[in-house]
Amino acid sequence: MKKSLLSLICALSAVCASAQNYAAIPDTIWGCRYFSYDYDANFPYTYGNKKGYYAASWPTKDKTDMSYYARIPEGHVKCNLVYNPRVNRAINMDVTVTNQTTGRVVYENNITVAKATAGGELTMELIPDMVFTSDTWYKINLRAHDDKYNSAPSRIIQLLFNREVDKPAVAVNEVFMAPSAHNNEWLSTQPYDPNENAYDWAYGEFLYPEEYVLPARYLMCLGGSGYYSGIQSTDGKGTVSALFSAWDNGDTDVNPNLPEYLRSGAVDYNPDGGVKINRFGNEGTGVQSMMFPARWKPGHWVQWLMNARPETVELELPDKNGELQTVKYSNTIMTAWYKMADDPDWYYISTLRQSGTTHLFGHNGEYSFIECFGELGGDLFCRGYMKNRFYRSVGSGTWYNRNYMSGGHYDYNDGQRACRYDYGHGATSLWENCFYIEHGGFGMVNDSSRYVAFPSSYECVDTINLDTKQERINEAFRNANYNQTINDIDDASDNDVKEYAKELVDNVGKVGGYGQEHSADIIAAYNNGSPADIGALRQALKQTALRYNKIRYANITNKQHIGAQRAYLFDNTEGFGLLYVDSSTGIPTLKTADLDREDPRANWMIVRSDKYGTLCVRNLGTGLYINTEAENILSSKPQPLTAFARSGKGFYLGNTSTECVVAAQDGTTSVGRFSATGGQYLLHDNLSMTPGTELVQQVVEECDNPGKFEEYKAMVPDILATPEGVLGYWTMPSEQEQLRTLYDDGNITANKSAELIALIDGATKITADTKQMxxxxxxxxxxxxxxxxxxxxxxxxxxxxxxxxxxxxxxxxxxxxxxxxxxxxxxxxxxxxxxxxxxxxxxxxxxxxxxxxxxxxxxxxxxxxxxxxxxxxxxxxxxxxxxxxxxxxxxxxxxxxAESVKVSLNSGGILSLYLDFDVRIPEGVNVYTLDGFTNGEAQLGIIRDIIPAHTPVILKGESYASILFPIIPAQTISGEETLMKGTLLKKTGLKSKTFYTIAVKSGKPCIALSLTNSVTANQCYIPKEDMDALGLTENQYDLDFDNATAISEVEVSGSRPQSSNTYDLQGRPATESTQGIVIENGKKILK
Structure with a gap:
């Protein structure tokens, strides 16, 4: 066995040869605990067994790595490899050890072993005794040196680690899937944001970068308690999906006989778009709508849109004695769309009925996450991005940006030594209003700020046509009703068809039926129970189901769920009927009666102001507001109802608890105490009627006017007390006086609201335009x-x-x-x-x-x-x-x-100057550049009108003069490189006699070798080495301002300047007609 020169160099820097007090029993990683990577295809190849205790064969594929991840303590550690050789094959293998937190390679080596003549277990030194400086996760990567798999061992049996006896054990993870990272809560710092369960629409943009496309990764976009939706990379090779799921109110894995109404299901979906409806299990059970393959691409921003709206259904269920009874049961109807940012249209996925819930968005467990749902490549790093997350207030219809969140993760044995901490979340500056979320790679937690700034534009949500989306939700219910009607009618007997028609006729204007107008064809064909043509009746039932929605509702018990873009029914709890406006006598009058639920006179808009906390009630049919102070309790102007709450069976509504709308048995209404008989109402969201967005915006503005008047009235004292010259200061004395008169020491009344608001909004005031410097x-x-x-x-x-x-x-x-x-x-x-x-x-x-x-x-x-x-x-x-x-x-x-910057000259009336913004040259001072030296004499050029930013200059004026240079903040001209250098902040740490500065010596202005070790802020200097390079070695060079040239480094150009960085000497943008000298990108050019 031998080591390469590189490995010896690495070993000398990290390996300690002294004997160590190692633990008696080595820590073991079994060979099967591996990941294998195909580095030729740049793709994960295979993986072992995360909890196995056996050997693993080296993959029989060239250009594949075997990787092991170990939590190694700091201190002395060494490692031996137990393996099976290939008979009659030498081993030529590279080993690399990488700190996964820092990405730094801490050890690498090439190991060669002579060919083995027989099999059996052998042991080699894989990592010599060395000091690990951090207790963290390390990757031990093994690679055949010549890329041939048969140059590696046949099988990896064990990695045996010796570590110091008093240090924690070397640990191996037992989770091959990267831990899920979560971005939770999704709140807002936006003023007046409800920050409660009170938003009906949710929007976000999500990016799965191309470089992180891996198998079985899920970027969950919009999710909450009992539902989620998002985008998946399935095979890591370009096949992607989009899904939207909701959990059951129960678990069919636990109870296969779970009643149908407790199961979440699909109301409608988009089969033409490739969406399929499935049931899912093993993590709770529920309904899944999946678009596979989906129409999004890695590397492109994907926009996601969801709507939530509670509904109430009436079910016939057995009581404890087996007797059927009518039960009101709540669900939440949820609908999802998505598209890529450059797609013209949204892709509808599905409308799901989430069983047994009543929620909107906000404070309902909202979160996003990144998940690895397979073990292949589960060791690899992956990151996603999410930006422009918005929720729309149901109360006012205002979109609120969700600009802060809290990070979380799935608990894989947290606190244990083998736990993986390779996840992270937080703000990123790569895009506006953007968060990242990441996992994998076996690093440690990587978190940043929980907050981001609002986006500079809300165009992404302001341009969504929510009316068409609401119509698609209505269409979903029409489709479901139509399909159900087809199933009921096509195979039904003529008598059953008549019975079905009778049920609809009996329920005209009621829940489960159609409105009076929409029922006309069925009523005509039914002919009072004697249809002339049963085929025509069948057709009328089908066509009505195709064209119209049945009346549906949600019983509202939570004030947070009340919203402006809704039609509400006030159903008196004493059985006196629906609250409506009767105009039959020509005088609108507030009454109650048993009316068609689709009658606009019985439907009401309720506007809750996020900003002012007010609530107004407006009739959809007449446009009149409930006003307990008006005749007939109706008015064309909104009245904020401060007494609107739930008590006992229902809601009461009025100005105070003793001034509420009370109904009588005869259908009349009066103003009385909230607890009086007839003073409470069931509040039903009429799901078959939804006001349009344009009307909602108009009504919201009307309802905000009283609160806006009080807000503006309260602003007046502060406006009048604003110091002169600061942002917000009113610059026209006449407007200030007009405001003072109108305000009348606080005695202004609401009838002057429009005048006050117009004056404050239109006043001439000092403002900051963040689009301009x-x-x-x-x-x-x-x-x-x-x-x-x-x-x-x-x-x-x-x-x-x-x-x-x-x-x-x-x-x-x-x-x-x-x-x-x-x-x-x-x-x-x-x-x-x-x-x-x-x-x-x-x-x-x-x-x-x-x-x-x-x-x-x-x-x-x-x-x-x-x-x-x-x-x-x-x-x-x-x-x-x-x-x-x-x-x-x-x-x-x-x-x-800031209009000007102050500069003070010295006793000789001179000073060097260096600024990071452009200034205009005022009277009383001359400005010079140092253009070079000729025969040891400084050559000066005169600058007129403007000193460009970052231009080192010399000022000449009166002794000790204070000069105010007007600032030109809109210009961003950069100065030229000159012999003289400038510093903005005080430059310290210099050595005496290593630089020159502008000074006065013996009463004469000069360039003198400095005896100090610093240069004052906003002044200039010349490095001595630069002077030496010009052969200038004297300690002092006099400045002769009388022989300065008019302009330094005048250049002649053959074309007119067109750049936005081209100005005349008065700081004005140059045009085609500009003649003479201009400043273009910091240089003076003669035109």
Missing amino acids: GAYIILSALEANEGTPALTIGDDNYLSHKATTGKADQIWLGIPKQGGYELTSQGRAVNYLSDNSGTTVSTKPEGEGAPIFFNPQSAGLYSISDVQYGPVAINGNNSTIKTAAKNTEGNNWYIKP
């Missing part, structure tokens, strides 16, 4: 920081608040990024914030920072964070800026557009 001074609003309010970047790259100076270290550039700003100063950008409070806010180089958001708190005041209204914000309570929990004192800041 801006420059800002950020000031703490904390009273204790009154003398030191300005957010300042320090030379240590951290933030603090200091006295306002107006210098460059207090100028913050807002560079548009993912709907917010990358907030930078002095070339440093604010980094992503920790999810935890009390953490120092750090910075990164410009371009690598987080998108930062200014979150309005009140007029003029903002919190600042990397997640809109996230868990923490930048806080000014400490001199060093740290994070603090939202709403903490010290989180509020004034943000003031």
Whole structure:
């Protein structure tokens, strides 16, 4: 046996030759605990037995690896391999040991063994005594050196590990499938989000990258308690599926005779799209709708859409004595669609009836996960992405982005030494509003932030036509009813057909029947029980089932489930009938009667405002609102009903508990106490009627108006107190005076609501446009920081608040990024914030920072964070800026557009300057560039009008003058490389006499060899080595400003500048007609 030179080098660096106190009995990994990989095909080949205690034959295929994974403790470890050789074949095998957490190869070797003349068990040193520095998972990979399988051992019997006696054992995993990783909860920081079980639509986008296509991997997209849906890579070779499943209210594996109504089932599905309906088991039982193969591709974003809506069905079930009784039973109707982002249309999968549940989305165990459902390739790393997850509020119809989650995983023997921890979840900056989820690879937990910023656009959900999706759900029930009708009618006798028709006629306008209008053909053909043509009656039954939905409903008991895009029936609990609007006398009057459930006069919209907490009730047939203060209890204007709750048998509704709508036996209504006889109503969601989205939006706006008036009224004092010059400040005195007059010291009344709202919305105010670059001074609003309010970047790259100076270290550039700003100063950008409070806010180089958001708190005041209204914000309570929990004192800041930066000249009236933003040159100062040296004399060029960003310059003005340079935040011109260098932050750690600076010596401006070890922030220097290279070795070179040329490095171009980075010397974008000198990408060019 011999070792290669490479292995000897590795061994010398890691192997300790001294004897160790090893445990008496080695730790064993049996040969069958392997994974095999076909590295020629770049695909997993086979695998062994995760719990076996026997040897394994080397695969009889060239270019295949044998891999073993071991949890190895830190300290001295060595390993021997027990194997069977191939008779008359030499062994030539490579071994590589990799730390799976870091990806670093810690040992590699080539092992050769002379040919064996006989079989039997042999032992070789696989890993010599070496120090493992981490207690983690390692991959021991074995490969035939010449790629031929017969150059490897015939069989691997055991890997025997010796480790130090006081260290934990070398462990082998007993789970070949990568552990499932879960992204759970899915909540939102969006203001006014209900954050409860109160959303009727769910949407998300999911990416399964091409590089992670493996066998038996499932990226579960939208799931919750009792259901899930998502996309699967089945064979790892391009065959994919999409599925949507719901669990039973029971388990047919446990009880094969589980009643049908307790089994979840399919109402309708898409067979033309390749969807099949199956039953599943072994993990609970239920119904599965699967599209195989599916119409999505790895490497493409897949959009997923789901709807949930409870229903109530009436069943005839035996009681404990065997007597049939009518029972109301609840289900949730769930429907799923998907498509790739660039597909024009959605693919309908199915509509499922989830048995025995009553839920919407939100706080119902919502989660997503990545799962390995087969052992082939279960050792390999896989990652998926999910972004733009939205839930739509059932109350208001508003979409809310789900921008934070909590990570979880399937518990594979957690806490035990052999447990796999190769999973991870969290925020990623690869895409807006995006999370990753990963597993496999035998690394350790890889988590990041639980929060992401909102997407910059909600277009992905705002453009979904929900009306057509709702119609597809209605179609699902028509299809189911039609198919059932065909089955019932085609083989039925004429008498049975008549009985069936009679049942429908008797139930016109009632649950289980059709509405009066939709029943016309059946009523006519039935002819009061004497049909003239039984064939026509059969046809009428079929055609009605094909065209119309039967009346269905959901009994609402949870106020959270009440939504605007619904039609509700108020069914009086005393049997007085449905609440409706009677307009027969010409005067709309609120009454009760036993009406057709599809009569619009008996159907009501209930709008719950997420923002204002109000609730209004509007009649679908007349557009009138319930208003207990109006005549006939009806009004054209909405009244927020503060008394709307469930008590006893049903709901009561009114303005107060003593001003509720009370029905009488004669069908009249009055205003009375909620507990009065006739004052309560069963609330039924009429599933056969759904208002359109456009109407819903109109009604929501009407109902929000009272709350909006109160909101805007409360804003006025803060608006009037906003400091001058900051974001939110009203710049027109006339508008301020108009507001002050209208407000009337708080005495403004609701009849001036429209005027107030229009004035505030239309006022001329200072704003920040995150689509354009801006420059800002950020000031703490904390009273204790009154003398030191300005957010300042320090030379240590951290933030603090200091006295306002107006210098460059207090100028913050807002560079548009993912709907917010990358907030930078002095070339440093604010980094992503920790999810935890009390953490120092750090910075990164410009371009690598987080998108930062200014979150309005009140007029003029903002919190600042990397997640809109996230868990923490930048806080000014400490001199060093740290994070603090939202709403903490010290989180509020004034943000003031920066108009200029202050620069102070020295006693000689000169200074070098280097800035990371463009500035205009004011009067009272001349600006020069150092263009080079001629015969030892500095050659200066004059810059006029604009100093481009990152341009080292020399200023000349009056002694000790303070100059205000106007900032041009919209320009991003980069300066040229010159002999002079600039530094934004103070440059330290230099050695004396290794650089030159601009100075005054004996009253003369000069370039002098510095005797210090640092360069001040925003100033310039010249490395001595650069001067030496030009043959300039003197300690000082005088500056002659009188002989400066007009423009440095003028270039002549034969074409007009068209780039957005081309400007004239006044900072204006250059056009075809621009003549003379322009600045193009930082260079001055003569046109």
